[in-house]
Amino acid sequence: MPPLIHHPAFDAEFDPAHRFPMRKFTRLAEILVEDGLVAPGGFEVPAPALSAWLELAHDPFYVEAVLTQSVSREREKLIGFPVDARVAMRSRCAVGGTLLAARLALEGGLACNTAGGSHHAGPSGGAGFSVFNDVAVAAHVLLAEGDVSRVLVFDCDVHQGDGTARIFAEDPAVFTLSMHAERNYPTEKARSDLDVALPDGLEDDAYLALLPDLLDRAIREARPDIVFYNAGVDPHRDDRLGRLALSDAGLAERDRRVIGTCRERGLPIAGVIGGGYSRDIEALARRHSILHRVAAEFG
Template sequence: MAVMWLFGQALLSIFEQMTLPIVHHPAYCADLPANHRFPMDKFRAVADLIRAEGLLGSGDFYRPRPAPFEWVALAHDPVYVDQVFNAEVPQKIAREIGFPMRADIALRARCATGGSVLTGYLALEHGLACNTAGGSHHARRAHGAGFCVFNDVAVALKVLQADGAIRKALVIDLDVHQGDGTADIFSGDPDIFTFSMHSAKNYPVRKVPSHLDLALPDAMEDAAYLTALQEVLPDLLRQEAWDLVFYNAGVDPYFEDRLGRLALSRDGLKTRDRYVIETVRSLGVPLAGVLGGGYSNDIDELADRHVTLHRTALSIWEAESRSERTSVLG
């Protein structure tokens, strides 16, 4: 009995020490002019809020390495990758991206990409993990666009494929903008399925077809949005034996988002995230969450909106941990 009690206490100690893996790097936040349209400071604010709310428990962020050339070139034209790494991006492409393509912007893109690679590996190991950046889904194979330098999710999936860690994966992209870059990169890959549910009349004007696109009308609210998602997601998840799901939890479907055209409430975003994560995890499929888009002049409000992903994922993580603990000790 004493041995069993000690064994149980050791397991309890292990479970108590573990918490949801969350990935962050200080370089996620690069300097931009104060009047720039992209809210770069949100990445610092997201990390600060995660710490302040105790979502890391007694641990800390997982810190990624900057993605090396070899990783990024799995998803992007090596010529373009070289241009970014050397801060020599042609002005035409830089304008399409929307950033001054300096060395610190390149480092930020490499770190965010490395962060999504790490998030993918952590999800495979632990079942669930989240990045505090990522979801740069407008970057196509040839070049970046729409505030997206490298397509971090595409690079992560290519790295995991090349490593033999996964074969089949599903991308669930619920950012308000269509995931044209991800669709472009995986258009000929039978093992990666891209699903984008987005505003029909929003950026990009020329959309690249995903394997499944669900284009939504302007001003769609919570109930209709969630019904549309519930009508397709279960069938998608049962379509294949997925090794991994990457979830782009963009918060720009919010009704007050500066670049969104939908009308979700804060509760709607929370319900959406919980539905996606619980549905995926109920099938035992690992899920890697990335931040996605969100635009507001109020950085604190925006960070709070984004951290919905991490709060929700942690809640589900803790419920799974309690269930595992009960199973082991019961």
């Protein structure tokens, strides 16, 4: 089994009535143990991200505000929840988890976080349930430390990865691809290196038919040393905040094609779970576990 990363702090213990289904992180980890995908105590546990790492992608004043729980009300409104001590620690650990997944992927070819994909956080701060952009920070750290020289971000969350696009807008070392619902959040889109805007109601076959050419083009143009894969499950037909119509089988085949293509070409790939929104935590957590089940096929 490829390494799986989890930290108890991924769950900041929101009220179950909150729009953001925070409990899914705890339940996802439980399911992975219950179903034998990881042994009890078998998760790789990340360290919280250092402020110096976070400042590679975000304004230092914003980073300091998060770490001292002094984020403005205006910024908290953009994020969608107050940034208290638990949220700050959760966000640091999620970044640490994605960085650890990337480092383990460089060693063994594939690793997956049980959080991550907070792609709406941009250079100036958080937005859209995203406090820190874990993929952007991890990519910056790997580049700064000389572990890689080129990065591909392959983002299949139903919402555009606008924060990631803005962070790397002037960085030729990072190629950003966002495959998202055209009419979904955010209203004001950024410009990724490659944006694929999809019509409402798109189903499995039409979605999957796009992947071979997109993967080929992105890998050809990015020439990456590592791929960060955002496997958001909000393209699912039952997602509360999505506008597409993929099934569980469609999501699994999407993950299989992305991971399979990268592994066939010898590219390390780090998976993050991205978005997924439902009041039914059990169904949602199992949907997120599709990424880890498919990753097991490539162990």
